[in-house]
Amino acid sequence: MCFFTVSEQNSITHNKLFIILGRFLMKKTENIIGFAVLILGIVLGYAFLKTQMLFFRWMIGIGIGYVLTRAFFGFAGSVNRAFRTGSTKLMRTLMLMFTVTAILTASFLIFGDPKAFKLSVHPINLGLVLGGLLFGFGMSLCSCCASGSLTDIVTGLPRAAVTLFFMCLGVFLGFPFQAKASWVKDSVISTGSHKGVFIPDWFSSDGKGGYLGAILVTVLFASIVSVLSYMYERKRKNENSFSGVGDERAQDEVQQLDTKNYKFFSKENYEHIFSKPWSLGTGAFAFAVLFTLLMGVTKSGWGVSTPFGFWFGKLLYVFGVSAESLAEFTGKTPEFFSGAVFANGGSVQDIGIIFGTLVCLLLAGTFTKTFKSELKITFMDVIVFAVGGFTMGLGTRLANGCNAGALYTPIANFSLSGWLYLIVVTSGGILGNILLKKMKRIG
Numbered sequence: 001m002c003f004f005t006v007s008e009q010n011s012i013t014h015n016k017l018f019i020i021l022g023r024f025l026m027k028k029t030e031n032i033i034g035f036a037v038l039i040l041g042i043v044l045g046y047a048f049l050k051t052q053m054l055f056f057r058w059m060i061g062i063g064i065g066y067v068l069t070r071a072f073f074g075f076a077g078s079v080n081r082a083f084r085t086g087s088t089k090l091m092r093t094l095m096l097m098f099t100v101t102a103i104l105t106a107s108f109l110i111f112g113d114p115k116a117f118k119l120s121v122h123p124i125n126l127g128l129v130l131g132g133l134l135f136g137f138g139m140s141l142c143s144c145c146a147s148g149s150l151t152d153i154v155t156g157l158p159r160a161a162v163t164l165f166f167m168c169l170g171v172f173l174g175f176p177f178q179a180k181a182s183w184v185k186d187s188v189i190s191t192g193s194h195k196g197v198f199i200p201d202w203f204s205s206d207g208k209g210g211y212l213g214a215i216l217v218t219v220l221f222a223s224i225v226s227v228l229s230y231m232y233e234r235k236r237k238n239e240n241s242f243s244g245v246g247d248e249r250a251q252d253e254v255q256q257l258d259t260k261n262y263k264f265f266s267k268e269n270y271e272h273i274f275s276k277p278w279s280l281g282t283g284a285f286a287f288a289v290l291f292t293l294l295m296g297v298t299k300s301g302w303g304v305s306t307p308f309g310f311w312f313g314k315l316l317y318v319f320g321v322s323a324e325s326l327a328e329f330t331g332k333t334p335e336f337f338s339g340a341v342f343a344n345g346g347s348v349q350d351i352g353i354i355f356g357t358l359v360c361l362l363l364a365g366t367f368t369k370t371f372k373s374e375l376k377i378t379f380m381d382v383i384v385f386a387v388g389g390f391t392m393g394l395g396t397r398l399a400n401g402c403n404a405g406a407l408y409t410p411i412a413n414f415s416l417s418g419w420l421y422l423i424v425v426t427s428g429g430i431l432g433n434i435l436l437k438k439m440k441r442i443g
Contacts, residue, residue, distance in 0.1 A: 027365030031274075034362030041355055050343060056297055057345045061352020062359065063290050064302075065151055069360040071283025072247040074148045075403035076139040079429030083140075084442055085243045086236030088229035090280060095222035095229075097284035101412040102218045104292040106211045109200075114209070118300040120409040121194035122400045122417040123187030127177070131184075131399025132406070132421045134391040136428020138167075139403075140436060141388030146304040146402035149389070150353040154361060156374035162382055163389035164308070170393020171309035172330065178397040179331025197416035214414045221419050251277050274363040291412065298345075301409030304353075305396040307346040313337045384441070388432070395428075 045058040068074060078091040108117065122128065139145045142163040144152050149167060152160035177184050191201035203213030236242040257272045278286070291302055313326045314337060323334035330336075341347050361367035392402070399406040399421060407425065410418030436442045 030362045030365045030367050031270075034274075034359055034364075034367075037362060038359045041359070048342075049348065053298070054343070054345060054348050057294075057349040058352045060290055060294050061349040062356035064147070064287070064349075065353035065356020065358075066360045067278075067283050067286045067290065067356075068147065068151050068353070069155070069357045070364075071278040071280060071286070072251065073280065073283040073287065074145065074151075075407065076143060076145040076148050076429070079136065079426050080140055080143060080433065081245050081248075082229070082232065083430060083433040085245050086233055086241055087245045087248060088233045089245070089248055091229045092226045093280040093284050095226045096281070097288055098408065098411045099219055099222045100285065101288040101291050101408070102414065103215055104288060105295055105412045105414075106215055108296060110209060110211050116299055117295070119194070119198070119413040119415070120301050120303075120401070120405065120418075121196045121198045121413060121415040122406065122410055123185065123196045124189050124417050124420060125183055125185075125187055127181065127184035127398040127400070128406075128417055128421060129424050131395040131397070132424030133428035133431070134395030135399060135402060135406075136395075136425035136430075137432040137435075138388040138390070138392030138395065138428075139425075140429045140432025141384050142392070145404075146308070146392065146396065147353060147404055150304070150350055151357040153354050154357040154367075155370050157371070158375060158377035159381065159385055162377075162385040163392075166386045166389030167305070167393035167396075168308040168312040170390040171305055171396055172312040172393075174394045174397025175309055175330035175332060178400065184398055184400070194415075199414040199416055211414075218411065218414065225422070247277070248280070251279050254279070275365060291408070295412075301405075301413055303346060303401060303405035303409065304350060305393070305402040305405060307344060307350050308393060309397075310336065310344060310347060311341070314341060384436075384439075 041062065042059070045055050049055045049058060073093075074090075075094070078088075078094050081090055082088045135145075139148075142149070142159065144160065144163060146167065149160050149164045153164065179185075187196050190196055191198050192204075193201055199214040199217050200210030202217070203210035206213060233242065254276045258268065263269060295301055309330070313330065313332075317323060317326060317337050323336075323338040326332070326337045327334040342351075358367070361370055396402045396406070401407070401409070403425065406421045407418055410421070412418075433442065
């Protein structure tokens with residue numbers, strides 16, 4: 001039985017057509033804006049950033065933001081996805097990325113001058129343990145890490161804004177501990193060449209710098225984590241508690257480009273180049289390349305969280321707190337806080353991550369849909385995200401970095417601290433997810 005007249009049915013059909021047409025035009029408009037924004041960002045960066053190094057960091061930041069967004073990639077998700085859905089695919093992919101990046105980094109150290117690089121061989125101490133636990137706990141509450149809070153400024157503004165503000169506060173208040181506390185600065189165990197444990201030192205007698213042995217140890221550790229991840233996922237599947245991740249299923253379902261009927265100027269080719277999600281593996285290799293470029297040019301690895309404390313201090317500076325007072329409290333120099341935001345390399349790189357995320361979504365034609373999807377926020381959300389952001393920020397100073405500076409870069413630089421941080425940050429993430437489950441915020 002039909003409840004609508006012919007004219008009413010025609011009206012409904014026309015409305016649907018208008019909706020479809022509107023979505024099509026919106027997507028096309030976003031695509032055009034995306035190219036314009038990308039070109040404008042590159043041109044303005046080249047014209048106004050004062051040094052080539054700042055421009056390079058700007059471009060690296062854009063690349064990182066693009067990769068994180070296009071590949072549904074992140075570090076917090078490796079723990080959160082496993083706990084909430086049973087999927088360990090992201091964790092296993094991270095192990096692949098760590099291994100590839102370590103091998104690429106080794107090429108610089110073997111064929112170049114290791115002393116020219118500022119390697120992230122961090123101390124092993126109480127600060128590492130407490131900082132990792134705090135950071136893992138916070139990233140579960142906020143569903144993001146430090147780099148994730150930057151991409152989420154575009155994809156989940158209310159949550160990211162609260163998280164980022166309190167993470168900036170946590171980093172700022174943690175600066176004095178990082179600068180002065182012996183349990184953060186001194187290592188309980190170290191090798192001859194660094195304050196922490198540099199794995200190549202274990203094999204220094206091989207006459208090759210110990211890098212081959214360090215690579216094998218990295219492969220071994222990554223393999224152990226991958227095997228444990230597979231075992232955990234199998235357990236969840238056998239218990240019928242495995243639900244999987246929607247984004248990962250979407251990545252698996254991406255169809256290959258039809259090369260038989262290939263046309264360069266076609267909708268299918270555009271979507272293949274700019275819209276369809278990358279696999280986690282593609283994201284991992286792209287990230288490894290960006291890290292290697294950063295390492296080769298700047299002579300140091302990737303970090304995210306230190307500029308957060310700079311931004312908070314800069315805010316206080318704008319409101320009248322002197323640079324000298326800020327320096328005395330934090331252990332930084334007055335110039336650190338009096339300098340311009342876009343004269344700070346780490347700051348430029350972090351802002352580039354936000355920009356790269358925006359460009360990715362615009363080129364894919366999903367910006368409006370994505371931006372609107374997470375605009376609602378409750379008072380309890382604010383409390384949870386504030387606590388999570390603050391614990392993450394403070395944790396970065398105790399552990400001498402976030403998932404970028406205390407996990408990824410140290411592992412790529414053959415520091416044992418990175419692997420120990422992986423254990424404690426995962427433990428902190430589990431604790432945070434257990435709390436969220438008790439609060440009935442997750443299933």
